[in-house]
Amino acid sequence: MIDQTVDLSQYLPILLFIGIALGLSVLFVFLPMGVSRLTGAHNPDEEKLSEYECGFPAFEDSRSQFDVQFYLVAISFIIFDLEAAFLFPWAVSLGETGWVGWIGMMTFLTILAIGLAYEWKKGALDWQ
Structure with missing residues (x-):
């Protein structure tokens, strides 16, 4: 018998x-x-309880209209924050990737710069 x-x-x-x-x-x-x-x-107090992140009161009718400007700026921030996150590993590995890595990152930065110029021209960064 096995002891279990x-x-x-x-x-x-x-x-x-x-x-x-x-x-x-x-x-x-x-x-x-x-x-x-x-x-x-x-x-x-009223100042501490005021909305400071979303730009509009949080407890209103869910079907009310609101300005999407905040979300456009937030998306732009996320895009350029990710750009900075890609720049660091690229800079560290630039010695191994050489010219191919440099050209690839310059292409990436050019596309982002064109996107920023387009966004600026359309007025998405103007805050009223």
Whole structure:
């Protein structure tokens, strides 16, 4: 007969790790909220509660019209942020890629510059 008993003491380090992680997570989430309540940092006023990211009040009718200008600028920011993310690995590997890598990146930057000029000409960057 084969002994099929399991030694559960092998799981004790994992359970301790999960318990410590759960305790620290709860501590890092709820401790700052409690401290801010006790020290008076929680003092909302109209300026603190105003919309600052989306550009229009968040709690209105979902079918109301709004200006898409914010989203155009946000998409432009993401595009040029990704451009910067591509420039760093290209610059690091330029010694190995040589002229082919340089020409490829200049083509990429030219396409982005043409897109920026088009966007500028269409007035997508004008903020009213």
